[in-house]
Amino acid sequence: MLYQSTRDTNAKKISGSMAIKQGLASDGGLFVPESIPALTGDEISALCKDSYPVRAAKILAKFLTDYTYDELISDCEKAYSAESFEGGCAPLAKVRDGLYSLELWHGPTSAFKDMALQIMPRLLSRALVKNEEKRTALILVATSGDTGKAALEGYKDIDGIKIMVYYPVDGVSRVQKLQMATQEGSNVNVCAIRGNFDDAQNGVKAIFGNSEAAEKLNDAGFFLSSANSINWGRLAPQIVYYISAYCDLLNEGKIKLGDKVNYCVPTGNFGNIFAAYLAKLMGLPVGKLICASNTNNVLTDFLRTGEYNRNRKFHLTMSPSMDILISSNLERLLYFTAGSAKTAEYMASLKETGAYKISADLLAKINETFIGYYADEAETAETIKATLNTDGYLADTHTSVALCCANKYLKDSGDKTPMVVASTASPYKFAADVFKSLSGKKPDDDLEALDMLSQLTNTEITKPLRGLADRKVNFKDVIDVSDMLEKVYDFAK
Numbered sequence: 001m002l003y004q005s006t007r008d009t010n011a012k013k014i015s016g017s018m019a020i021k022q023g024l025a026s027d028g029g030l031f032v033p034e035s036i037p038a039l040t041g042d043e044i045s046a047l048c049k050d051s052y053p054v055r056a057a058k059i060l061a062k063f064l065t066d067y068t069y070d071e072l073i074s075d076c077e078k079a080y081s082a083e084s085f086e087g088g089c090a091p092l093a094k095v096r097d098g099l100y101s102l103e104l105w106h107g108p109t110s111a112f113k114d115m116a117l118q119i120m121p122r123l124l125s126r127a128l129v130k131n132e133e134k135r136t137a138l139i140l141v142a143t144s145g146d147t148g149k150a151a152l153e154g155y156k157d158i159d160g161i162k163i164m165v166y167y168p169v170d171g172v173s174r175v176q177k178l179q180m181a182t183q184e185g186s187n188v189n190v191c192a193i194r195g196n197f198d199d200a201q202n203g204v205k206a207i208f209g210n211s212e213a214a215e216k217l218n219d220a221g222f223f224l225s226s227a228n229s230i231n232w233g234r235l236a237p238q239i240v241y242y243i244s245a246y247c248d249l250l251n252e253g254k255i256k257l258g259d260k261v262n263y264c265v266p267t268g269n270f271g272n273i274f275a276a277y278l279a280k281l282m283g284l285p286v287g288k289l290i291c292a293s294n295t296n297n298v299l300t301d302f303l304r305t306g307e308y309n310r311n312r313k314f315h316l317t318m319s320p321s322m323d324i325l326i327s328s329n330l331e332r333l334l335y336f337t338a339g340s341a342k343t344a345e346y347m348a349s350l351k352e353t354g355a356y357k358i359s360a361d362l363l364a365k366i367n368e369t370f371i372g373y374y375a376d377e378a379e380t381a382e383t384i385k386a387t388l389n390t391d392g393y394l395a396d397t398h399t400s401v402a403l404c405c406a407n408k409y410l411k412d413s414g415d416k417t418p419m420v421v422a423s424t425a426s427p428y429k430f431a432a433d434v435f436k437s438l439s440g441k442k443p444d445d446d447l448e449a450l451d452m453l454s455q456l457t458n459t460e461i462t463k464p465l466r467g468l469a470d471r472k473v474n475f476k477d478v479i480d481v482s483d484m485l486e487k488v489y490d491f492a493k
């Protein structure tokens with residue numbers, strides 16, 4: 001299986017490991033597989049008997065043909081171990097009859113990015129060996145909170161890789177700061193910078209663009225790399241849990257083989273929901289994919305009108321991981337439905353004007369599968385409360401956006417197909433807003449909010465967020481933006 005850019009089919013095709021090592025294609029496009037491997041009914045039946053790591057290895061093997069099955073199963077067993085995923089890997093919880101919650105947040109940081117970031121660094125580490133890269137990869141991340149922690153947990157103690165995370169000293173919550181400052185691992189470094197998130201991000205960008213730094217690091221045996229969410233190595237592992245959820249529904253007798261299932265996905269960058277689409281293209285019986293957005297509803301508008309327009313007000317919401325106006329992975333959907341030439345046109349227009357419009361035919365084709373809904377802040381809060389009171393299910397703010405959108409779709413369509421909602425964070429990850437949605441009162445401090453939510457709902461704080469204040473602080477440095485590069489040199493010694 002070879003990979004090519006979304007923007008040019010004539011470009012040289014490369015192996016899966018090379019696509020993971022390279023991240024982004026040289027023409028600015030994203031890597032996509034040249035064809036979609038099939039998933040047969042017999043294979044789905046066989047997967048029903050397998051554990052999550054085996055399901056993952058078998059599905060990844062179809063896409064990553066330059067990795068051996070032994071390599072993949074070894075990596076999947078480590079990534080998706082019972083220690084890392086205390087409550088199970090992507091278990092399916094019943095919300096009510098016909099509506100299920102696919103809980104993607106039982107990993108080391110209590111949010112769904114772990115599903116990809118626990119395995120991707122292992123795939124990258126092997127990619128370095130397979131492509132005879134002798135240097136150490138130095139991952140640089142600027143974070144506004146959650147991605148940094150998930151990356152640290154994913155890359156810690158992985159061979160051939162070091163990771164450095166910068167965060168704005170006053171720009172993250174107390175819980176987020178504690179999570180990063182108490183990070184363990186022999187190859188990790190965390191540093192607070194004086195400035196805001198943009199300062200941190202611009203600082204990292206400047207280091208990436210600094211050829212003198214690249215040379216100096218090269219001499220020391222390092223090259224810079226990013227933990228980018230558009231890397232194929234982060235997307236491929238996300239296909240697995242949609243297939244796994246289907247197997248779990250079969251195992252529980254909720255569906256018969258061949259029956260369709262709908263998925264509703266709280267969406268930001270369009271990565272998670274695109275993975276569900278790939279599962280459908282492989283042959284998983286998927287009906288509709290409900291694309292759920294918050295007030296930043298650029299995708300809802302796109303799926304209803306065919307016009308993507310990022311020239312609009314940006315809203316800060318209580319589902320911050322979905323506060324996005326450019327959904328990068330949508331490019332992959334355009335490629336699979338419109339081809340590379342059109343995709344390149346749309347992306348050029350997006351870059352120039354911040355907008356593009358697809359034809360009515362193409363929109364109709366996309367709408368055969370994708371339907372867009374959004375939930376505003378009041379609806380998100382109401383849904384958290386109503387789902388707990390009526391169904392006894394406690395959802396975080398992102399999951400609540402999806403539950404609200406799923407409810408709207410069910411009401412509008414009368415569709416009786418079983419619906420699986422992707423639950424992307426533990427309610428404890430966003431405890432203050434969940435508590436406020438339930439009680440009307442916002443806790444003063446997000447660390448205290450954990451205990452308050454636990455008492456209010458009589459549920460247990462997830463392991464990664466328990467006892468945070470008592471853990472050993474390993475990283476205390478606070479530096480100026482101008483010293484960020486020096487910090488990288490020190491780390492690369």
Ligand SMILES: *Cc1c(COP(=O)(O)O)cnc(C)c1O
Binds near residue numbers: 113266270273425
């Ligand atoms: C990243 C994230 C999302 C959005 O996923 P995309 O793949 O960017 O669409 C939703 N919820 C949570 C909690 C996230 O961290």
